[in-house]
Amino acid sequence: MVSAKIYYDNDADLALLNDKTIVFLGFGNQGAAQAQNLRDSGIPNEAIIVANRPDSYAEDAKSRGFNVEYDFAKAAKAADVVFLLIPDQVQPRVFNEQFVPNLKDSTTIVIASGYNVFFKLLNFKPSQDVVMVAPRMIGSSVRSLYQKGKGFPCFVSAEQDGSGNALATALALSKGIGATKAGAIASSAKEETAMDLFAEQALWPNIIVLFREAFSVLKEAGCSDEALCYEMWMSKEPAEIFERAAEDGFITQLKHHSTVSQYGQLKGALQLDGSATRAHFKDILYNQVLNGKFCKEFSQIEADLEKQDATNPLEQLYAEHSKSELAQAEQRVRSRLQGLL
Numbered sequence: 011m012v013s014a015k016i017y018y019d020n021d022a023d024l025a026l027l028n029d030k031t032i033v034f035l036g037f038g039n040q041g042a043a044q045a046q047n048l049r050d051s052g053i054p055n056e057a058i059i060v061a062n063r064p065d066s067y068a069e070d071a072k073s074r075g076f077n078v079e080y081d082f083a084k085a086a087k088a089a090d091v092v093f094l095l096i097p098d099q100v101q102p103r104v105f106n107e108q109f110v111p112n113l114k115d116s117t118t119i120v121i122a123s124g125y126n127v128f129f130k131l132l133n134f135k136p137s138q139d140v141v142m143v144a145p146r147m148i149g150s151s152v153r154s155l156y157q158k159g160k161g162f163p164c165f166v167s168a169e170q171d172g173s174g175n176a177l178a179t180a181l182a183l184s185k186g187i188g189a190t191k192a193g194a195i196a197s198s199a200k201e202e203t204a205m206d207l208f209a210e211q212a213l214w215p216n217i218i219v220l221f222r223e224a225f226s227v228l229k230e231a232g233c234s235d236e237a238l239c240y241e242m243w244m245s246k247e248p249a250e251i252f253e254r255a256a257e258d259g260f261i262t263q264l265k266h267h268s269t270v271s272q273y274g275q276l277k278g279a280l281q282l283d284g285s286a287t288r289a290h291f292k293d294i295l296y297n298q299v300l301n302g303k304f305c306k307e308f309s310q311i312e313a314d315l316e317k318q319d320a321t322n323p324l325e326q327l328y329a330e331h332s333k334s335e336l337a338q339a340e341q342r343v344r345s346r347l348q349g350l351l
């Protein structure tokens with residue numbers, strides 16, 4: 011049995027952050043939320059610098075009273091702690107080129123996603139601490155739950171312990187942004203990346219395919235587009251089921267359904283042989299995610315886009331998906347039934 015340690019407020023000491031200059035590289039979803047939470051936890055405003063290019067994100071930070079630095083080299087030189095809160099795909103270029111040459115040997119680098127550290131795309135000095143404080147929530151929830159006095163799920167780890175005190179710093183930062191209130195779960199960049207990419211590349215693609223094929227089978231059996239769209243997702247029933255699963259239990263939530271539904275789901279799931287799915291999932295995990303195949307492919311796409319000699323493959327992928335029966339029907343239904351949505 012693998013059970014993870016969970017850290018609470020009592021395990022963390024905010025005093026470790028005294029007299030430290032804390033730089034937030036990025037003031038987007040996570041940056042804006044975490045910087046505000048940290049300040050509201052008592053870190054003085056003058057100890058916080060938001061490093062951002064001069065644009066609307068910078069203006070937002072300024073309007074909230076933060077000191078904004080456009081010059082990344084200057085921000086890096088001042089940083090005792092730097093939170094990397096810009097999109098994962100731009101982190102290697104921005105951090106390695108503009109921060110790394112200017113950081114102190116003792117700066118703590120904080121990541122909110124394991125991807126770039128697990129795939130070794132960021133450069134660190136051995137003397138630096140590298141810690142992961144990765145909320146499992148979108149930024150607006152990180153902020154609103156903090157304001158309500160609640161915590162939020164978060165993964166924490168020390169990926170490189172240059173100071174010998176990296177985990178304690180990670181916990182202090184977790185407490186500062188409000189993550190240890192509900193319990194921060196000990197994890198690692200590897201675990202976080204494996205689960206994240208697996209969900210994105212194995213679990214959810216299968217769910218998309220299940221819905222797509224179910225739609226076609228029921229349509230062929232005579233069901234209308236309108237009825238299918240509402241029955242399958244527009245009613246928000248799947249969202250409610252997942253909400254109940256989070257609250258009551260993955261299987262226990264079934265008790266909210268009719269007896270016919272409970273019997274059908276419980277019996278049906280037991281009758282399915284999951285061995286082909288398991289083999290497919292293992293293939294994605296080991297031969298696409300953990301071996302770096304996906305990372306290599308995605309880095310190449312980023313490099314091509316950077317050189318501006320490539321079209322964004324996302325557009326092509328969206329275009330392919332828009333051809334399915336489900337997508338075509340949904341488009342027709344949405345244009346007819348706006349009032350019901």
Ligand code: NDP
Binds near residue numbers: 097121
């Ligand atoms: P955002 O997309 O919200 O980041 C926007 C910020 O990044 C802005 O400040 C923007 O400023 C800056 N930025 C974007 N491009 C560049 C660039 N080329 N150079 C410099 N700055 C840039 O990011 P998120 O908050 O979504 O993600 C940040 C980290 O948090 C990631 O590691 C992500 O995996 C992780 N995370 C995100 C979650 C989420 O809910 N979104 C949940 C948990 C973790 P400007 O454009 O002005 O430069």
